[in-house]
Amino acid sequence: MKLYSLPFVCFSEPEDGFGLQQAVLEAVGTGRLGATMLLWSSSPYVAATRLEARSAGFGAAVSRARTLGFPVMVRNSGGGAVAANEGSVSFSLTFPVADLRQGLYERYDEGVEVVAAALRRVGVAAEGGEVEGEFCPGAYSVRSGGWAGVKHAGLAQRVTKRAARIEALVLAEGTRELVPVLKSVYAALDKPFRAACLGDVEAGRRGIVEALEAEVAARYALTETALPEDLSERSRELRGGWRV
Numbered sequence: 001m002k003l004y005s006l007p008f009v010c011f012s013e014p015e016d017g018f019g020l021q022q023a024v025l026e027a028v029g030t031g032r033l034g035a036t037m038l039l040w041s042s043s044p045y046v047a048a049t050r051l052e053a054r055s056a057g058f059g060a061a062v063s064r065a066r067t068l069g070f071p072v073m074v075r076n077s078g079g080g081a082v083a084a085n086e087g088s089v090s091f092s093l094t095f096p097v098a099d100l101r102q103g104l105y106e107r108y109d110e111g112v113e114v115v116a117a118a119l120r121r122v123g124v125a126a127e128g129g130e131v132e133g134e135f136c137p138g139a140y141s142v143r144s145g146g147w148a149g150v151k152h153a154g155l156a157q158r159v160t161k162r163a164a165r166i167e168a169l170v171l172a173e174g175t176r177e178l179v180p181v182l183k184s185v186y187a188a189l190d191k192p193f194r195a196a197c198l199g200d201v202e203a204g205r206r207g208i209v210e211a212l213e214a215e216v217a218a219r220y221a222l223t224e225t226a227l228p229e230d231l232s233e234r235s236r237e238l239r240g241g242w243r244v
Contacts, residue, residue: 037216073243080154112128135193
């Protein structure tokens with residue numbers, strides 16, 4: 001499959017990244033853009049789900065996160081709350097789909113294996129699997145050290161009538177900064193969290209970006225492309241819809 005690769009971007013505000021992800025999903029869904037890989041980082045944030053935003057403890061979670069310097073976004077994919085900083089990498093693959101009822105689990109499996117294989121490229125003994133006390137708990141996590149080990153990434157998916165995005169937040173460096181905010185947010189949401197499930201990757205953010213690019217290039221016909229101006233404009237239009 002042919003896959004376009006947009007240049008890695010480090011945004012000063014997280015809503016720019018979320019806006020660009022959504023703009024890519026729309027463009028792929030309308031056929032204006034083919035299947036696309038996107039990699040980005042930003043200043044610190046917490047991203048919760050729409051389901052969590054309706055929970056009784058969400059207001060307290062937002063307040064605690066803000067106090068620690070982490071604004072809260074509400075994303076349109078599933079999973080659970082995550083925290084990120086400049087050392088984290090947001091990775092997504094967006095594909096056109098003909099039938100939204102098909103391919104859901106296959107995309108999850110492929111996404112887990114892409115991220116795990118990329119981590120193995122930089123010396124991490126990564127595999128798919130759940131982690132004890134993990135943030136964003138679920139079957140589609142990437143870990144090392146087994147059940148009681150470290151969670152390096154969690155995957156989520158967003159599916160529309162004509163496009164599907166498989167996305168992962170990969171924690172590369174500066175993960176100890178994320179422990180207090182995740183602990184506070186998960187306590188407010190009345191969910192378990194184990195601080196030891198976080199850990200840095202020696203290769204750092206740049207190493208993770210390069211490994212993901214290399215792994216995707218090995219699996220797809222990857223073509224680097226500049227960010228189209230209409231996509232950039234659309235992402236700016238969408239940037240106001242994420243922050244609480």
